[in-house]
Amino acid sequence: MAQQDYFNRVYRDARDLDCNHVQATLCATQSSLETGWGKRVKGNSYFGIKAGKSWKGKVTSFTTHEVIGGKRRKMVQQFRAYADQRDSIKDYIETMARKWPDAWSAGAVEEAARGLLTGTYGAYATDPTYVDGVWKTGRKRGPLAQMAYEGKPGKEEVKEPPKSNIAEKGRPQQPPEITRQILDHNMHLVPPDHRKDGTYLLAVRGYFRDSKGKKGQNDRGIYDDALFVVSPRGAWSFNANVDPSVYRKRVASYKTNQAISFKQGIHGHSKPKSQRYKAFEQLSAAKVHRDQVEEDFGDFSMNIHRGSSRGSTSSLGCITVPYGSQWTEFFSRACREMDTDEQSVIWLILLEYQGGKPPLEIAPLEQKTTQGEQAADTEMQRFAPGHLEALDEMAFQTIQDIDHSRQAAERNTYYDGYASGQIEFASRLRKFVREVDPNFDDKVRKSKDRT
Numbered sequence: 001m002a003q004q005d006y007f008n009r010v011y012r013d014a015r016d017l018d019c020n021h022v023q024a025t026l027c028a029t030q031s032s033l034e035t036g037w038g039k040r041v042k043g044n045s046y047f048g049i050k051a052g053k054s055w056k057g058k059v060t061s062f063t064t065h066e067v068i069g070g071k072r073r074k075m076v077q078q079f080r081a082y083a084d085q086r087d088s089i090k091d092y093i094e095t096m097a098r099k100w101p102d103a104w105s106a107g108a109v110e111e112a113a114r115g116l117l118t119g120t121y122g123a124y125a126t127d128p129t130y131v132d133g134v135w136k137t138g139r140k141r142g143p144l145a146q147m148a149y150e151g152k153p154g155k156e157e158v159k160e161p162p163k164s165n166i167a168e169k170g171r172p173q174q175p176p177e178i179t180r181q182i183l184d185h186n187m188h189l190v191p192p193d194h195r196k197d198g199t200y201l202l203a204v205r206g207y208f209r210d211s212k213g214k215k216g217q218n219d220r221g222i223y224d225d226a227l228f229v230v231s232p233r234g235a236w237s238f239n240a241n242v243d244p245s246v247y248r249k250r251v252a253s254y255k256t257n258q259a260i261s262f263k264q265g266i267h268g269h270s271k272p273k274s275q276r277y278k279a280f281e282q283l284s285a286a287k288v289h290r291d292q293v294e295e296d297f298g299d300f301s302m303n304i305h306r307g308s309s310r311g312s313t314s315s316l317g318c319i320t321v322p323y324g325s326q327w328t329e330f331f332s333r334a335c336r337e338m339d340t341d342e343q344s345v346i347w348l349i350l351l352e353y354q355g356g357k358p359p360l361e362i363a364p365l366e367q368k369t370t371q372g373e374q375a376a377d378t379e380m381q382r383f384a385p386g387h388l389e390a391l392d393e394m395a396f397q398t399i400q401d402i403d404h405s406r407q408a409a410e411r412n413t414y415y416d417g418y419a420s421g422q423i424e425f426a427s428r429l430r431k432f433v434r435e436v437d438p439n440f441d442d443k444v445r446k447s448k449d450r451t
Contacts, residue, residue: 004144006038010046011145013089018324020171023104024149025142026112027092029134030124032141043081046088049095051078058082067126090324097328100124101336104329105236109138171326172207172226176235179228183349189259190347198341199231201304201334201348203319205242205256209353218353221245221313223322229330231337238330241313241320242350244291252288252300252317256352260286261345264335267305267318278331280304283345288317304348306331319348396430 010031014024034048035041043060051059058081065072082088096104103115103124113135116124124130183202187195206218207226218224220243227240244251254260265281285299300317306327308314321327338346434440 003032003037004141007032007141008145008148010085010089011142012149013086014093015149017086017089017093018322018326019093020325021142021146022106022109022112023093023096023325025109025138025145026096026103026106026134027089028145029109029138029141030092031089032137033130033133043079044084044088045079045081046085047092049080049092051080055080065127067128072127093325094328097325098332101329101333104325105333109142110135113138171239172204172228172237174226174228174237179230179235179237182351183228183230186257186349186351189257189349191259194261194345194347197343197345197347199229199334199337199343199346201262201346202228202230203240203242203348203350204228204353205350206353208239218243220247223307223313223320227319227321227330229334229337231341233337233340236330236333238321238326241307241315243313243315244317245313245315247291249290249292251291252296252302253291254302254317254319254350255287255289255295256350258287259347259349260284261347262304263345264338265303267303277306279306280331280334280346 007028010028011024014027015021019027031046032038035046038046042062043058045060045062048064051057059078060081061076061078063074063076065074067073080088080091082091099121100115100119102118103112106112106115113131116131116134179202183200190197190200204226206224208224209218221241223239223241225240225242227238227242229236229238243253260282261284262280263283265279266276267279267281268276281303282299282301285297286302288296288298288300288302290296302317302319304319304321306314307320307323311323313320321330334346338344437443
């Protein structure tokens, strides 16, 4: 098999497993270098991943070269073995996302190659020329493989992706600074004692609603939403689904404009042990809408987990991320950022896409004392002085609704935090009305007397 043909085949398999172009290029490049373009493979070990103490699968042994103390030495070592090449690629994807996140989240091949030096446990290879070889090979072969995959594929060159696979659309391209601004703008939804946490999740329902599925509609069963991991060190974007996969009586979906907390846990407690896996479990109570029924409030075990390996969103109300590299990268990145910030709980802010093209740009806000005041000031900008009565009525009704909901929630701690933010918001609006017109209350009273 010609070198480019081998590279294209591995690149194709990686893309079919939901890798982006840079990730697939890195995958194909390393496999090519580790196996001599597929000519030296034993035990289907296509990436030379060593079998450490944590590895519980099959192993194979073969001779390799390591650079120790500046000298190249030949030695026999144990490596992970697999049933076939596809299983080897799957394990490679999970390993890279977990142990070499800098390489796996890179935006260019050169950056990805450098990331191989900064793994959790050190560099990917001991050979000092390895990174340079990865960069040069990927830079040369990657664009050709991408053209074969996306440009003019043959009948058997590219496997047709499942309906819900949106790799061809790409991940949300929202700039990190905009993501951070939107998060800060909606921080009033988070309970006050968690507004200084380091790492958060931001979800936007319908982010791709104008470019995926029916235009102008948030569909079910497809990854047309967005999920962001946001920390002081950056913002990372992922395709996501925040709706149930189907319409069915009493199936719940999270309501937007609220904050929900999650913890690292297990998804699939009711399933056989072999089918359970690490995910984010719902921790705080939340507002939901149930199909063909009224709204509800509580903890319904609506977790954040991966979608189906067959491409479906696989959700009865949970938030899901595409199976494969996106899920692995999302979960490992979120956990890593939480560990850095010493958090055991992570808060997710869920918003509704308001139209227009992403990114979801908002006007810069003047820094105020609290996030509730920031949100209130933004709302004020939408009202002319002649609409003060409507603004005051809206704020008053908000306070009334929150008080009623608080009673229904039976003093839930997390809901109390959310409610405090909303009341802070409404109180600021009412204060603003009276700052604009000191005689506002007298005018309203006289107006009501006349009617």
